[in-house]
Structures are given as structure tokens and as C-alpha cells.
Amino acid sequence: MIEVVRIEKAYRKFQAVRGISFEVRPGEVYGLLGPNGAGKTTTLRMLATLLRPTAGSARVAGFDVVRQSLEVRRNLGIVNGGMKVYDKLTGYEVLDFFGSFYDLWGPRLKERIGWVADLLHIEQTVLNKQVKDMSTGMQQKIVIARAILHQPQVLLLDEATAGLDVFARRALLDFVKQYAGLGKTLVYSTHVMSEAEEVCDRVGFIHQGLLVYEGRLQEALALGSGNLERAFIRRLEGAA
């Protein structure tokens, strides 16, 4: 569960996020949609406790992102397009490394790696390769595997398909639906509206740090005569 209340982020004179509020329930995929520079990444980084809000508040899995940052991180996974994992380590070592922070050791870790490998279609032999020797798609799968190894209640995906080929992108979108099916809370941030149409239950349009629209996917599609991109543009024109 995610609850965001009038959250803001300012960098000196620049206001990156201007009082955004939304909620995401368990089992739901919430699409945070907007062009590059709209404030999506900043919002997700605040939810992941990587950035400190300058105003407002947010709770992730019931924990406050400022006062209970470690608890938030224990219950959260984050993946963004630019995120990488250590290329000199093998896939297994990467998962072992990150697993250790969530008390995953020995047989429990092995079992969890087996689960994540099945979910993301990663062959066990690939896990013995160094990350630098893997394809881009497989590297991104390791990034995702790292983020969900501890089966977080909340998963934040920020432009997670950036740079992926068609197969890896397909696998990721399938995974998003599967993971939400496990009763997890997901935020899917992207500027590619077609992806959101496929995986999101509800969407929020963000522009220049403001949430200019929020609603169920079907409602948003109706606003754009069946097209999310058109809905986004119409909504912006309406707001102007």
C-alpha cells in the first residue's frame, strides 16, 4: 500500500514535484505517466527514500518515508531504466549480495533465487556468468531479480523497459501483471503510454511536477477516445 499526501521536492529555486497526492492499493498497478522531466523519477525516488521530500508526506507499506526509511526499504523494491548491477560479479553473486541485506542466506536464499529465476525466465546456468557477459535484456532481468528477491510488498518500476529489446520488454510486462497478481503494490512509471495501457489498473498524469489527472485506466482511455496518449494531451490542454 502506498499513500502519498501533497508531497513536494524543491532543488533551490526549481520545484521538481509540486504537491502530488495519490494512493495505490495491494494488487494494483498504478501508472505514473508523463513526459521526461515531469517529476516521475523524483517522486519514485522520494518513495524509495533516496530523496527527502521538502514538504508533504508519504507512507510505503505502512511506514513513513522520512522517519522509517529502513523499514520502507525492507518492504520495497525499485528498478529504473538506468539502474545497473555489478558487472564483475556473477548473477548469483549479485543476488547473494543483495539477499544478505534481507536476511536471505543458505537454503532460503537458494529457494528464493529459484523462485525469481522461474518468474523472470532466467536459466540457472546464466546466473553463473558474470553480468558483463550477459545480454542487455538478461542484465535488466538481474536488476529486476535483485529488486524482488525479498518479495517486497511494494515495487516501483521507473522507465524499466528503457533499452530493452522486444523479448525482454515483453517478459517484463508479463512479469508486472504476474507480480500484481500476487497481491503486491506496483507503481509503473513511463512515458510510453502503450505500455501503461497494457499493465496499469489506474493511471495518474504528471506534468511539470503536478498530478493533472488521476483515474481508472478505462476512464482515462475514454477521455482520449480509446487512446491514452490522446487522453494525456487533452487533459493537459484542458488544464491549460
Next chain:
Amino acid sequence: MNEILMIARKELLSVVRERRVLFTTLILPILIMPLLMFGPILLFGSAARQTQESVQKVGVVGVPAAVLEQLRKARVEPVEIAKPQEAVQNREVEAALVFEKDKYTLYGRLSGGATQSALVVEKVQGALRAYKDQLVAERLRARGIGTEVLEPFRLETKDASREQERAAGLFAFLIPYFLVLFIQMGGMPVAVDATAGEKEKGTLEALLAAPVPLIQILLGKGLAVFVMSLLSTLAALTGLLLGGAVFRNLFAAQLRAVQDGENPAQLGGALALDPLGYLSMLLTGVLFALLIIAIMISLGLYARSFKEAQSYMSPLMLVMIIPILFLQFSDFLKLQDWYFTLPFINVVLALDALVKGSATALQLVITWLSTLLFAGMALYLAYRNFQREDVVFRN
């Protein structure tokens, strides 16, 4: 604690798999140290011996026959020339001797360190001294005076250095220099990779999103840098001590010739410290490592990329040369205890004093406490940097 060890292990695994870094920080020091220490001395010794044994041309102008005879005895071949200075400059002869109105002028290429010409000049000077002694002895004899009048007393110079200082030889200067250098050089690749490297590769964000307090991430990275610094320093010292011993065995005759020849050179040495002395050196080195590592991590965290981090850390190497230079002239200064509070300088002074066996307890305690304080301040600065969003996401 577990998280710190896991982070350190991850950093070290990444380094171990980078063969280039492994070679330059661990293997190269072992190979290069004996070469650095003994190579130039052996080369110079061999060249000097060859110069002594072979015959070189020396230009002469107006030199009497008796002196020419002395020169031939000293294994040089006098050659009549017209322009002595030019002949030496153009390397037609190694040296030139001009006799004019009771005065000998000797030309040689004496700038630029050890030159063959300088060795030939010494040969000619030796020949002239022998000739002068011969003339003086003859004139005294003609007046019925014995040559003992020239030596009314004897002068003997004895080395009053401490035993440790005598035993240390060149090590007295080299140990502080190499300790300081290798602690920094060994840790730098890991410090850069673990900070700016993580930013540039895009791996830092995933680590920061893990439920690990920042201070533990920082300490884990610091521990990895510390281990590499230590290993690199040990590799260098191994090269210096073991490699030196191997070198001495392999080239025993040549080294003896250099040490006992006409131009004796000081070679190597050995540490002669008691266990407390070694422990004190270790503690001083460890505290210095903490300080330099905290500074490097702080700079690395601030930098956006490998290149930027290296450009911040490289000048640190130059800064470290200042105390080394200071050390060369420290003998001319009356060392005050407060010098041991100065960052970097105190470590070099303390190591130097330890090697020479002259360190006092007060000086060591001041050095350790002040270095610990500076290391704590640098670590706090690194932590503050790590807390700053504009620094961590500055890429």
C-alpha cells in the same frame, strides 16, 4: 557488521576480477621494488668500474711530460687539442686539461648527475694529486724535511648514528616514503571504483535502496579500500625486503664492488626494530591509511565519474610529496613536538623516527591522536557527502 563485511567483500571481488588493477597494485610492487632500489646502483657501479678499468681520451694543452706520464699511469690517454672546452662539449674527449702559468684547468661535463666525464675528471684529479704529492715530497726532501710535517695530526671520523639508523641504511629514508606512497596507490583504484565508479556505472542507486544505513555502506567501502591499501603496501615491502635479499644474492659480487669500490654507494639496509617498534610502525601506518582512505572516499563520492575522481585524487599524491621533501631537510631543523600534530608531516616524521630509533613516546602519542582526529574528521566529511542528495545524484 555483517552488511559492512558483505559490502567490503563485494568491492574486493570486483577488484580481484580486474586483472589490470590486481597486477598494478599487488604484483608490480613486488617486481619493481628491488629493481628500483638496486637496479640504478648496479648499473652505475658497473659503468663506474668499466670507466676505471678502461682507457679514456683526455685532451691536453701545454701539460708537462711528467704529468702526461702520471695521466697514462691513471689509465687515460692524453691527446693534444686546440680548443679544450669545445672538445669536451662535443664529446671528442671525456675531459681536458690545460696548463698555463702554474695553473691547471680541468674541463669536464659535470652537470646532469653521474656522467662518464665526471668519473674521468676524478681520474685526472687523482693523477694530479699524486703528481703534486710527489713534487711536495721531493722539495721537502731537498730541504732535509720529512713528509710527516704535512700530517701534524690524524683525523678519524666515526658514525655515531643509532644502531637502528645505521642498520636501516637507505631504508631510513625509503620506508616512510614507500609506506605513504603505497598506502595511497594501493587504495586509490578501489576508492574510485567504489564511489564515483558506482555512480558512473549506475549501480549506486540499487545499493542505496537496500535497507542498510549509509554509515555501514561507507564503512564497508572503506574496509575494502583499507584491505587493498594494506595488501599493496605489504607487496611493496615484500618486494623491498625479499626481492632485495634475492637481488643481493644474485649480484653479490657486483654489489660488493659498488659498496667497497672507489665510489662507495649506500645499499638497502635492514630494519632493526624491537617488537614494540614494529607495532608502532604498524599503528602509524594503519592510522595514516584511515585518514587517506577517508579523504579518498570523500573525494570519490563527490566526483561524477572515474575521470573526475582520479583528477581529484592525483593531486593528493603531490600533496604527499611535501612531507617527504620536508623529511629530507628535517635533520637541519630542531624537531619540536608540535610538528607531530601536523597532518601527513607527523606520520612521515614518526615513521622516520621509528626507523631510526629516535621516536619518543610523546611524539608517537601526539602523532597517533592527531591522525586519528584528522581521520575521524575526514570520515565525517565523507559521511556528510554521502548524505547529500546533490552529491550522490550528481551525475
